[in-house]
Amino acid sequence: MINRDTLMKGLTKGDSRVRKTLDQAYNVDVSGRLLTLLENFGRNFPQETEISILKAPGRVNLIGEHLDYNSLPVLPMAMDYDMLVALSPRSDLEVRAVNPEFEDRAFEIEKKIPPYETGDWGNYIKAGVQGIVDELGGIKGLRGFNACFYGNVPVGAGLSSSSALVVAAAMAAVEAGGVKIEPLVLADRMASAEWYVGTQGGGMDHAASILSEKGKALRVDFFPLRARPVSLPEGYTIVVANSMVVSTKTRESKIRFNWLPTACRAATAMLVKNLGLEAAKIKYLGDIFRQLGMADTLRGLQKTFTQDKYTKPEIAAYLGTTVGELDRRLFTTNAGELVPEPEGGFRVGARARHVISEAIRVEESVKVVEAGDGEALGRRMNGSWISCRDDFEISHPALVDLVEIGRSAGTSGSRLTGAGWGGCTVHLVKDEKVEKVLEALQKKYYGKAIEKYPAAAKLYHEHPEDALLALRPSAGARVLF
Ligand code: GLA
Numbered sequence: 001m002i003n004r005d006t007l008m009k010g011l012t013k014g015d016s017r018v019r020k021t022l023d024q025a026y027n028v029d030v031s032g033r034l035l036t037l038l039e040n041f042g043r044n045f046p047q048e049t050e051i052s053i054l055k056a057p058g059r060v061n062l063i064g065e066h067l068d069y070n071s072l073p074v075l076p077m078a079m080d081y082d083m084l085v086a087l088s089p090r091s092d093l094e095v096r097a098v099n100p101e102f103e104d105r106a107f108e109i110e111k112k113i114p115p116y117e118t119g120d121w122g123n124y125i126k127a128g129v130q131g132i133v134d135e136l137g138g139i140k141g142l143r144g145f146n147a148c149f150y151g152n153v154p155v156g157a158g159l160s161s162s163s164a165l166v167v168a169a170a171m172a173a174v175e176a177g178g179v180k181i182e183p184l185v186l187a188d189r190m191a192s193a194e195w196y197v198g199t200q201g202g203g204m205d206h207a208a209s210i211l212s213e214k215g216k217a218l219r220v221d222f223f224p225l226r227a228r229p230v231s232l233p234e235g236y237t238i239v240v241a242n243s244m245v246v247s248t249k250t251r252e253s254k255i256r257f258n259w260l261p262t263a264c265r266a267a268t269a270m271l272v273k274n275l276g277l278e279a280a281k282i283k284y285l286g287d288i289f290r291q292l293g294m295a296d297t298l299r300g301l302q303k304t305f306t307q308d309k310y311t312k313p314e315i316a317a318y319l320g321t322t323v324g325e326l327d328r329r330l331f332t333t334n335a336g337e338l339v340p341e342p343e344g345g346f347r348v349g350a351r352a353r354h355v356i357s358e359a360i361r362v363e364e365s366v367k368v369v370e371a372g373d374g375e376a377l378g379r380r381m382n383g384s385w386i387s388c389r390d391d392f393e394i395s396h397p398a399l400v401d402l403v404e405i406g407r408s409a410g411t412s413g414s415r416l417t418g419a420g421w422g423g424c425t426v427h428l429v430k431d432e433k434v435e436k437v438l439e440a441l442q443k444k445y446y447g448k449a450i451e452k453y454p455a456a457a458k459l460y461h462e463h464p465e466d467a468l469l470a471l472r473p474s475a476g477a478r479v480l481f
Pocket of ligand 1: 061064
């Protein structure tokens with residue numbers, strides 16, 4: 001906790017203790033953003049002088065797309081783009097949340113916090129707070145809080161702006177209540193906490209946001225959650241190019257996202273049946289991969305999936321069950337919603353092929369990165385891109401444009417990052433080529449190709465600062481002051 005005026009003075013005068021704290025957490029100067037946050041807070045809650053400040057970063061995934069919920073490893077890194085929160089505890093259980101981008105929200109902390117309508121930003125705050133209530137097994141020890149949220153992670157860009165908000169809200173509840181929760185426990189809890197908003201994502205985003213170390217990428221493994229910092233090869237920069245095609249996780253995109261974990265679950269059940277595996281030991285595609293190893297898993301995929309698409313009745317027949325039972329067992333999200341069938345059925349085999357081949361690429365990537373071989377990482381990123389585009393079908397024409405422009409300007413590797421269907425591409429670029437790559441992306445995509453996507457072009461003209469980011473890994477979520 002810190003006095004608001006003292007912190008404002010410290011930031012303005014460049015006080016050495018304030019600077020040190022910020023240097024440990026960021027690669028860039030955030031004092032301007034913090035001053036704006038403090039001003040917002042002062043305007044909204046003028047009576048509150050003693051406050052806490054915390055950050056929860058967004059992340060960019062270097063490789064390992066849609067693997068987390070399949071219990072396979074991923075390699076993301078935290079970014080200096082984050083959600084900042086200024087807060088002060090209240091004596092009651094009310095949460096008052098303001099954000100310059102959205103309408104104010106206020107609700108009570110209770111055992112089961114009822115959600116706002118789908119798509120409301122307040123649901124992400126509720127998700128984080130509910131996660132803490134669930135972790136503690138009730139509201140005991142918690143206090144309400146007044147909080148000002150102020151983020152700069154581009155929204156709907158596949159950079160986990162939503163998880164940054166959920167994590168920030170949870171950490172605000174922890175800080176206001178003065179309770180203690182270990183980072184690994186918090187990261188694990190947050191993965192399911194975000195299901196509150198209706199999507200069935202995995203735990204990558206929260207783990208990257210909470211557990212990252214400055215200057216390092218993070219290898220994350222799941223069920224149980226484990227994380228290990230990984231140094232990136234010297235002499236490379238991570239460039240993120242945002243297509244500006246927004247891919248939010250609400251309404252139709254929620255269904256589209258949920259088709260993927262559903263198809264992976266169906267693939268798992270079909271593989272178990274066809275390969276005669278012990279069902280009790282296998283919950284995820286990752287379990288099959290670990291049990292059979294690479295070669296046998298790949299052979300198993302070929303043997304099991306003989307047609308491109310499977311309808312629900314076909315999957316039910318394959319598994320010797322009914323569609324009703326299947327809907328209950330495999331096709332209901334963790335939030336209890338029934339997942340409808342995509343037109344023509346699920347491309348179960350292609351989805352599983354992506355997951356397994358991507359897992360192999362992640363394992364290899366960690367090894368080559370630790371050996372300092374950036375070019376070898378780049379090749380895996382290129383492979384990941386093809387697999388995401390063709391087998392997982394999470395691409396978008398704008399992402400194709402960005403990857404092609406990046407590759408022809410000399411990146412070592414380029415791919416989409418995040419859930420897909422829009423959002424961002426990530427490029428591994430040799431330091432000496434960064435300028436050329438940025439220039440090519442600027443000229444050929446933002447200066448030309450983007451006009452093919454009118455909504456993206458409009459967004460770009462409104463927010464050019466969200467387009468091209470040259471990044472170094474940031475520190476994970478923490479209370480700064
Ligand atoms: C979203 C989800 C993550 C992960 C990615 C795809 O960001 O929230 O858990 O599944 O998509 O890798």
